[in-house]
Amino acid sequence: MDYFFFPKSVAVVGASRTPGKVGYELLRNLIEFYKGTIYPVNPATDEVLGLKAYPSIKAIPDKVDVAVISVPADKVAEAAVDAGEAGVKGLIVISGGFKEVGPEGAERERKLVEVVRKYGMRLIGPNCVGVYVPKSGMNTLFLPRTRQGFPPDGRIAFISQSGAFGSAVLDWAALRGLGISKFVSYGNKADVDDDDLLEYLRDDPDTKVITMYVEGVEDGKAFLKSLKETTPVKPVVILKSGRTEAGARAASSHTGALAGQDVIYDAAFKQSGVIRAYGMEELFDMGLALAFQPPAAGDRVAVLTAGGGSGVMATDALSDLGLKVPKLSDDTVSKLRRVLLPIASPYNPVDVTGSARDEHFLESVEILMRSGEVDAILWLPYYIIPGVTEKLNVEFVKRVNSINKELPHPIPVVGVATGGQYTSKYSAEAESLGIPMYISPERAAKAVKALVSYGKWLIKSGTYEEYIRRFYS
Amino acid sequence: MDYFFFPKSVAVVGASRTPGKVGYELLRNLIEFYKGTIYPVNPATDEVLGLKAYPSIKAIPDKVDVAVISVPADKVAEAAVDAGEAGVKGLIVISGGFKEVGPEGAERERKLVEVVRKYGMRLIGPNCVGVYVPKSGMNTLFLPRTRQGFPPDGRIAFISQSGAFGSAVLDWAALRGLGISKFVSYGNKADVDDDDLLEYLRDDPDTKVITMYVEGVEDGKAFLKSLKETTPVKPVVILKSGRTEAGARAASSHTGALAGQDVIYDAAFKQSGVIRAYGMEELFDMGLALAFQPPAAGDRVAVLTAGGGSGVMATDALSDLGLKVPKLSDDTVSKLRRVLLPIASPYNPVDVTGSARDEHFLESVEILMRSGEVDAILWLPYYIIPGVTEKLNVEFVKRVNSINKELPHPIPVVGVATGGQYTSKYSAEAESLGIPMYISPERAAKAVKALVSYGKWLIKSGTYEEYIRRFYS
Numbered sequence: 009m010d011y012f013f014f015p016k017s018v019a020v021v022g023a024s025r026t027p028g029k030v031g032y033e034l035l036r037n038l039i040e041f042y043k044g045t046i047y048p049v050n051p052a053t054d055e056v057l058g059l060k061a062y063p064s065i066k067a068i069p070d071k072v073d074v075a076v077i078s079v080p081a082d083k084v085a086e087a088a089v090d091a092g093e094a095g096v097k098g099l100i101v102i103s104g105g106f107k108e109v110g111p112e113g114a115e116r117e118r119k120l121v122e123v124v125r126k127y128g129m130r131l132i133g134p135n136c137v138g139v140y141v142p143k144s145g146m147n148t149l150f151l152p153r154t155r156q157g158f159p160p161d162g163r164i165a166f167i168s169q170s171g172a173f174g175s176a177v178l179d180w181a182a183l184r185g186l187g188i189s190k191f192v193s194y195g196n197k198a199d200v201d202d203d204d205l206l207e208y209l210r211d212d213p214d215t216k217v218i219t220m221y222v223e224g225v226e227d228g229k230a231f232l233k234s235l236k237e238t239t240p241v242k243p244v245v246i247l248k249s250g251r252t253e254a255g256a257r258a259a260s261s262h263t264g265a266l267a268g269q270d271v272i273y274d275a276a277f278k279q280s281g282v283i284r285a286y287g288m289e290e291l292f293d294m295g296l297a298l299a300f301q302p303p304a305a306g307d308r309v310a311v312l313t314a315g316g317g318s319g320v321m322a323t324d325a326l327s328d329l330g331l332k333v334p335k336l337s338d339d340t341v342s343k344l345r346r347v348l349l350p351i352a353s354p355y356n357p358v359d360v361t362g363s364a365r366d367e368h369f370l371e372s373v374e375i376l377m378r379s380g381e382v383d384a385i386l387w388l389p390y391y392i393i394p395g396v397t398e399k400l401n402v403e404f405v406k407r408v409n410s411i412n413k414e415l416p417h418p419i420p421v422v423g424v425a426t427g428g429q430y431t432s433k434y435s436a437e438a439e440s441l442g443i444p445m446y447i448s449p450e451r452a453a454k455a456v457k458a459l460v461s462y463g464k465w466l467i468k469s470g471t472y473e474e475y476i477r478r479f480y481s
Numbered sequence: 482m483d484y485f486f487f488p489k490s491v492a493v494v495g496a497s498r499t500p501g502k503v504g505y506e507l508l509r510n511l512i513e514f515y516k517g518t519i520y521p522v523n524p525a526t527d528e529v530l531g532l533k534a535y536p537s538i539k540a541i542p543d544k545v546d547v548a549v550i551s552v553p554a555d556k557v558a559e560a561a562v563d564a565g566e567a568g569v570k571g572l573i574v575i576s577g578g579f580k581e582v583g584p585e586g587a588e589r590e591r592k593l594v595e596v597v598r599k600y601g602m603r604l605i606g607p608n609c610v611g612v613y614v615p616k617s618g619m620n621t622l623f624l625p626r627t628r629q630g631f632p633p634d635g636r637i638a639f640i641s642q643s644g645a646f647g648s649a650v651l652d653w654a655a656l657r658g659l660g661i662s663k664f665v666s667y668g669n670k671a672d673v674d675d676d677d678l679l680e681y682l683r684d685d686p687d688t689k690v691i692t693m694y695v696e697g698v699e700d701g702k703a704f705l706k707s708l709k710e711t712t713p714v715k716p717v718v719i720l721k722s723g724r725t726e727a728g729a730r731a732a733s734s735h736t737g738a739l740a741g742q743d744v745i746y747d748a749a750f751k752q753s754g755v756i757r758a759y760g761m762e763e764l765f766d767m768g769l770a771l772a773f774q775p776p777a778a779g780d781r782v783a784v785l786t787a788g789g790g791s792g793v794m795a796t797d798a799l800s801d802l803g804l805k806v807p808k809l810s811d812d813t814v815s816k817l818r819r820v821l822l823p824i825a826s827p828y829n830p831v832d833v834t835g836s837a838r839d840e841h842f843l844e845s846v847e848i849l850m851r852s853g854e855v856d857a858i859l860w861l862p863y864y865i866i867p868g869v870t871e872k873l874n875v876e877f878v879k880r881v882n883s884i885n886k887e888l889p890h891p892i893p894v895v896g897v898a899t900g901g902q903y904t905s906k907y908s909a910e911a912e913s914l915g916i917p918m919y920i921s922p923e924r925a926a927k928a929v930k931a932l933v934s935y936g937k938w939l940i941k942s943g944t945y946e947e948y949i950r951r952f953y954s
Contacts, residue, residue, distance in 0.1 A: 028867060109824070155865040157901035170790030172835050172863060179865065179901035180920065223790060249793040252800035257808075258784070258793045258830050287798070287923035288899060311731070317643030317696060320722040320732045325760070327725035335730075351582070357731050362645050390645060392628040392652065394501060426761060428630035428652035447653065450760035 009130060009200070009208050011097045013190055014144045015073035016044050019065050019096070021087045022078035022103075023048030023056045030078045030102060032057070034150040038076075041145035041158070047072060049087075065094040074098045076138065076148050081105025081113065084134065085120050092127025099124060100148050101133035107196045108135050121198050130204075136195025137171035140178060142188060143214065151175060162187010163216035163299040164292070165209045167202065169223045171195060177221075177288060185436060186292055189214040201225075203234040210238045217298040218244045219291050223259050228276065235280035240469040243298040243462045247285045248273050281465035283458050290454055296444040297422050297455035302479050303463030305417035305472070306383035308332045309456055310376045311357035313388035314364050314396075318424065318449055319357030322386050325453035331460060333357070340379045347371040356382075365395035370407050377411045377419050383463075384456050387423040388449070391434040401434060405441040418476060420459045424452045482603060482673070482681045484570045486663055487617045488546035489517050492538050492569070494560045495551035495576075496521030496529045503551045503575060505530070507623040511549075514618035514631070520545060522560075538567040547571045549611065549621050554578025554586065557607065558593050565600025572597060573621050574606035580669045581608050594671050603677075609668025610644035613651060615661060616687065624648060635660010636689035636772040637765070638682045640675065642696045644668060650694075650761060658909060659765060662687040674698075676707040683711045690771040692764050693719045696732050701749065708753035713942040716771040716935045720758040721746050754938035756931050763927055769917040770928035774893035775885070775952050776936030778945070779856035781805045782929055783849045784830035786861035787837050787869075791897065791922055792830030795859050798926035804933060806830070813852045820844040829855075838868035843880050850884045850892050856936075857929050860896040861922070864907040874907060878914040891949060893932045897925045 020038065024031035031050075035057055038046055047070075048056040051063040062068050065075055065087075075091040077084055081103050091099055106117040117134065124131045132138060138148030142161035149156065159181040166181075166188060168174030174193040181188060189212065194200055202225055209215045218238065225231045238244055250259030251270045277284050283298075285291035309331050313319035323333045336344070336356050344354035348368055353359040358376065360368040369389060376382055389400065412418040423445040425435035435445035446452035466472035493511065497504035504523075508530055511519055520543075521529040524536040535541050538548055538560075548564040550557055554576050564572055579590040590607065597604045605611060611621030615634035622629065632654040639654075639661060641647030647666040654661060662685065667673055675698055682688045691711065698704045711717055723732030724743045750757050756771075758764035782804050786792035796806045809817070809829050817827035821841055826832040831849065833841040842862060849855055862873065885891040896918040898908035908918035919925035939945035 151865055151867075155903045157903070168790075170788065172788035172866075173790040173794075173899070175865065176788070176791075176863065176899040176904075179904060180899055181901075183901035183905070221790065223793065247794075249790060249797055251797045254800045254806040255793050255797035258796040258806070258828075261826050261828050261832075286801075287794070288921045289923070315643065315645035315649070317641075317646040317694065317722060318649075320696065320728050321646075321720075321760070323731040324722055324724045324728035327727045328759075333727040333731070353734050355731075355734050359734075390649065392624055392648065393645075394624075426646070426649040426653055428654075428656040430628045430630070431649075431652060432656070448761045450762070 009098070009204065011073045012100070012130070012132060012139060013141045013146055015146060017047065017070060017072050018042065018044060018146070019047040019049050019068060019072045019075045021049040021065065021075055023050045023061060025053060025056050030150045033152050034076065034078060034102065034148060037147050037149055037153065040153065041147040043145045045070070065090045065096060068094065072096050074100060076100045076102065078102040078150070081116060085116070085123055088120055088123040092123060092129055096129060099129055099131045100138040101131060102136060102138060102148060102150065104135040106134045106198070117196060117198050124199055131199035132192065133195045134198060137175055137193040140188070140191040149175060149178070157182030159186055159188045162189060163214070164188055164295045165190045165212070165215040165218045167205050167218070168193045168221040170221060173221055181292065185439070186296065203230050206234040206238045206244070210241055215242070217295050218242060219295040220244065220246045221291070222246055222248045223250055228272065232276045232280055235276070235282055239281035239465060240471040243283060245283045245285055245291055245294050245298065245458065246277060247288065247291045281469065283461055289451065293446060293451050293455050294458035297420070297458050298462060300442045300444055301420035301422060301459055302418040302476060303466055304384040304420050304460045305463050305467070307460045308334050308382045309384045309386055310382040311386045311388070312360070312369065312372055312376065313357050314360050314362055314390035314393055315388060316353070316359050318388050318426065319359050322388060322424065322449035322453060323357055325450045326386065326456065329453055329457040331453070331457060334381060336379065336381055340375060340381060343375045344372055347375070362390065362393045363395060364393065366397050366400045366403060369400065370403055373404065374407060374411060377408070377415065383419060384459060385419060385421045386452055386456055387421055387443070389423060389425065391425060391431050392427060401438045401441055405438070405443060422446070422452050422455045424449050482571070482677065484546045485573070485603070485605060485612060486614045486619055488571070488619060490520065490543060490545050491515065491517060491619070492520045492522050492541060492545045492548045494522040494538065494548055496523045496534060498526060498529050503623045506625050507549065507551060507575065507621060510620050510622055510626065513626070514620040516618045518543070538563045538569060541567065545569050547573060549573045549575065551575040551623070554589060558589070558596055561593055561596040565596060565602060569602060572602055572604045573611040574604060575609060575611060575621065575623065577608040579607045579671070590669060590671050597672055604672035605665065606668045607671060610648055610666040613661070613664040622648060622651070630655030632659055632661045635662060636687070637661055637768045638663045638685070638688040638691045640678050640691070641666045641694040643694060646694055654765065658912070659769065676703050679707040679711045679717070683714055688715070690768045691715060691717045692768040693717065694764070695719055695721045696723055701745065705749045705753055708749070708755055712754035712938060713944040716756060718756045718758055718764055718767050718771065718931065719750060720761065720764045754942065756934055762924065766919060766924050766928050767931035770893070770895050770931055771935060773915045773917055774895060774932055775891040775949055776939055777857040777893050777933045778890035778936050778940070780933045781807050781855045782857045782859055783855040784859045784861070785833070785842065785845055785849065786830050787833050787835055787863035787866055788861060789826070789832050791861050791899065792832050795861060795897065795922035795926060796830055798923045799859065799929065802926055802930040804926070804930060807854060809852065809854055813848060813854060816848045817845055820848070835863065835866045836868060837866065839870055839873045839876060842873065843876055846877065847880060847884060850881070850888065856892060857932060858892060858894045859925055859929055860894055860916070862896060862898065864898060864904050865900060874911045874914055878911070878916060895919070895925050895928045897922050
């Protein structure tokens with residue numbers, strides 16, 4: 009399915025000259041982002057947005073990899089035949105008016121799939137916003153850039169059953185600075201579904217973690233199989249909606265599909281090592297940690313903080329999630345005491361205090377990592393304190409990475425940076441160096457939990473060593 | 482205690498000419514923010530930061546309301562005597578080196594309190610960052626503005642037992658655009674404590690909600706009494722750390738005080754109608770809702786959304802918190818059907834769809850509010866959809882407010898706006914008009930829960946009607 013994400017050429021069927029129309033905004037976004045060749049298709053005009061327009065796909069002189077279709081529902085099958093005749097490999101049907109509107113639409117969808125099968129094509133949609141791939145610029149989203157932001161290239165794949173939610177998340181991710189490898193909104197998933205995408209993303213070298221927003225799946229058995237085949241290789245984090253009775257009722261009036269009993273999904277996720285998120289922020293907080301840090305080989309966490317209060321909150325949050333914040337051995341405590349300020353607290357949390365300087369973080373993290381007493385580190389640097397310099401992040405990450413190379417099991421580090429503008433600048437820097445940073449101890453604790461859970465799953469699956477080797481290669 | 486927050490004049494004992502020193506940065510912040518008269522006190526110099534310096538407070542020719550003290554611990558008592566002799570009303574002692582450092586410091590603290598009592602003064606601190614009051618500019622925080630942001634004037638009071646956490650939160654609140662009425666970090670609370678502050682803030686017309694970060698209280702009985710006297714009048718939201726076993730251990734090594742068994746705090750909070758937060762974001766998410774929206778008179782919530790998926794997630798989140806998302810009556814459904822698009826869903830969630838225009842939100846919210854079937858509304862507008870105009874917020878709030886005037890019990894409305902830059906602009910506008918907006922359905926659901934819980938408490942206390950009358954006056 010590479011052609012969906014890295015097509016050499018794209019036809020836009022329903023390309024429009026009217027601003028505000030899907031066929032206009034979509035084409036405009038594609039022109040702005042996409043690096044390949046674009047062919048507008050519109051029988052009523054010769055030119056759209058400065059590009060030569062064609063009356064049909066067949067009329068295009070070159071090979072077309074993907075046709076993006078945004079004509080009215082009753083014209084889609086015809087466009088699909090045109091695409092099939094022209095040797096197009098993949099269709100992305102944005103248009104709604106299919107299964108989601110009732111029996112008539114369902115019949116229309118069945119016929120569309122027939123065409124797709126006949127010509128050996130694949131189909132994303134209908135009733136979706138399609139794909140966004142920063143690396144190739146492939147982008148079928150149709151909201152104008154003034155309203156919708158687009159995140160940069162990155163390590164997180166995001167599959168969304170809801171187009172609206174998917175768009176909003178991309179917009180949010182752009183502001184948050186979260187990098188995306190591939191975004192897919194598959195709408196009614198008449199052809200390409202979760203299983204196809206999991207299979208593709210499993211082997212996709214650009215994707216380090218797969219995040220999904222799921223409302224319901226048709227074939228639970230196949231989904232479970234796909235998940236089981238994916239999680240030993242790559243972490244999968246899922247936000248499943250329609251969990252509660254009222255939520256399931258809402259989902260059924262939204263998609264027409266049954267959300268299914270949550271206990272069944274929950275059991276399937278547990279059985280297949282899926283990490284479950286209970287909200288949008290959680291989905292990406294955990295996704296980010298899994299994309300940038302190695303999984304933990306155990307559940308013992310050290311809290312390394314410059315603020316006593318935040319250290320306590322972090323400890324509470326970790327404990328709430330069933331993680332250990334163990335007492336350190338006398339030996340480790342005395343090693344810490346030797347390098348810290350007299351007012352510092354060398355226990356766990358290790359509180360270097362607001363009087364700390366960069367070296368106190370560097371030496372403590374080294375002692376903690378080499379102690380053999382912890383499996384993960386939650387770091388709360390407080391960039392605003394006077395003794396912290398602008399070199400802290402670089403030095404800290406260098407130290408952590410070099411120690412991890414020597415350890416039998418690498419120790420993941422995630423951070424907390426509660427604050428405003430100044431702090432955000434440094435926490436963005438830490439992230440660019442590979443340490444995910446969170447606004448609160450509670451959110452960071454959930455990220456640590458994801459690393460611990462996934463580590464446990466990999467060990468159980470017998471793929472931990474291989475995963476770690478790949479992670480660092 | 483008004484003089485702490487609105488002093489006519491402030492002496493800064495330990496004012497320094499050396500950038501980076503507390504006595505320099507604190508004075509610089511005060512000069513920038515404070516509207517009253519400032520007297521630097523430093524026997525070694527005639528002038529600090531362009532202001533005439535005095536060798537002692539007694540040497541100041543005018544009356545001084547508050548003395549902010551940042552000299553070394555062993556000089557603090559002497560400065561306090563000087564302040565007492567000069568007729569100062571309040572001391573804010575920033576300096577550390579008291580109870581928190583052990584028996585010697587505790588003795589020092591005892592002597593300081595003796596001086597304070599002798600002269601009939603009050604004391605905030607020691608070992609604290611003091612107060613910040615946007616309205617008067619009173620500001621004793623000592624981080625340079627380049628590192629620390631300061632939030633605007635607003636309705637939320639915030640009391641923090643941790644100075645570092647308090648500073649970080651103010652910084653975060655500044656970026657978030659959260660308005661603060663009063664911030665107090667009381668450190669070791671040798672004199673002014675939670676009870677004094679609750680008593681003061683209870684009657685403070687500028688404060689609509691009291692938020693607190695608490696690590697532990699000495700006199701639980703007095704605290705419970707203060708809370709019980711406050712919550713029938715004003716909502717109190719508390720983030721208590723040291724909740725878990727590991728957290729309590731961390732807290733005890735941090736403050737030297739026992740965090741106390743959480744079951745006892747939890748029972749006290751329940752008994753006194755305190756709304757409990759389990760994280761920083763939750764504390765202010767709930768505080769914001771209580772500051773701007775009336776409490777709900779029941780637990781039935783309508784979800785009004787433009788995105789089906791988000792509507793389902795909102796329903797899940799509300800259900801998780803024990804709130805009802807009830808089916809609407811046939812009558813209400815048919816009223817909704819009449820005003821909505823054919824593809825819209827007139828149930829609960831009411832899904833106006835991505836094709837909606839402003840009027841669909843306006844008419845639905847009116848029907849829902851007048852139905853008598855719901856007590857609160859969770860609104861998910863999706864500002865990015867094409868049919869939503871820049872007038873939506875203003876029109877929506879106008880409609881909600883005018884209907885609320887006619888209803889026997891007002892219906893609170895909070896919103897969700899997941900997105901990036903464009904969305905943030907509109908969600909900030911909605912907040913400036915009084916509707917708190919959240920990035921995710923899960924966070925908004927917690928805000929609704931706070932409004933429901935507080936409404937229930939007011940009804941139980943017999944103060945609901947009076948609170949509502951005051952809320953709208």
